Amino acid sequence: MAVRLNLAVQGLFATPVAALEVPGAERINAALGEAILRRRAEAPSVQASNAGGWHSDRDILAWGGPAVAEVIELARGMAAQLTADRAGAPVRPAWRVSAWANVNASGHANVAHYHGGAFWSGTYYVDDGGCAADPSLGGEFEMLDPRGPGPGMYAPGLKFTGDGASAGGAETIRPKPGLLILFPSWLLHQVRPYRGTGTRISVAFNLSLPQ
Template identity: 70%
Template sequence: MPRLDIAVRGLFATPVAAVVVPDSAERNRELTEIILRRRAATPSIQASNAGGWHSDRDIANWGGTRVNEVLDLGRQVANQLTADRGGRRISPKWSLQAWANVNGPGDGNISHYHPGSFWSGTYYVEDGGCGADPNLGGEFEMLDPRGPGPGMYAPALQFAAEGVAAAGAGETIRPKPGLLFVFPSWLLHQVRPYRGNGLRISIAFNLGLPRPGVE
């Protein structure tokens, strides 16, 4: 039987964008000082963090120029990925929430999403060594929005098409200083426990549309 010429479309794809920010070493050194100074002065809030330190969501106000450089890059990535329903690129006047996370040995973040936002993102300041050593954990894990169905029904099978091999499972991003990535805010995600002896430091942010009557 001749091989069929099958047209395969990757329907309902979930866009996740990543960029390694150049010349980040000096920026990250300054960001580490800023974030750890704030950690020493203010207690953690409780959000998705399982241990570790989660700052307030006003880092744009107290983090200074270096933090706002990161947030501006996040907006730039989001703008390049955003269009209206007619497919025309637009640059919304985003509302912003942003904060810092510091995870030490044993710390992680439970699975969650970010209601009220369109894009969310993370920038890694320090990886605590887990970028080079998979044994240290600390991966950012995104869970398949279609749920576990494909893995539950036929765990020995996967789809033979680009970008869908992990159906029913999760995808991970390994931290790396200077890595910025942006993903849809509704995408369920978590941070696996960090098993190193250093600090895993990141800046996270949400971008949404302002509510009517709210600047």
């Protein structure tokens, strides 16, 4: 008979990932979607993590209008709530913002990457291209385990008790219009291929310390 041991277990090195359903998203998305698609018609794509699709310049705050400024202000608020000094006291840095738009159609994706030179990064979903209603369309935002692939490579059928399913693997977030997510910039992430017939539109951003 197995003896139940009285273990002291502490989960260490958690990675904070925050999500907010933005109020007034329908109004914001109508304005943002129009501005982004207009910009796509005028400017060529930047090549970054995008595998196909259109990636704007990193100055959407200059051409995206009040709607993108509203989203970024909410992101600043999320970062303020989740940032502290080493003693645990809240801090409110004057974040320097870099932001851009991504437009993916069928077959497009974003390869695994992280955002160097920033503290927080995030994504706001303007249009999910139908992903939320139909999981078969793919297009998920995927975060790779920062502990590395070791556990999954050695024993893919096992996980640590109390841990998520991601040991050595990944966790995903399904896009949804109006969803704003914030994550540490060093977190390796990617966008799975989108298989729908619509248009998947998002705004990505970095929050870094002032120079």
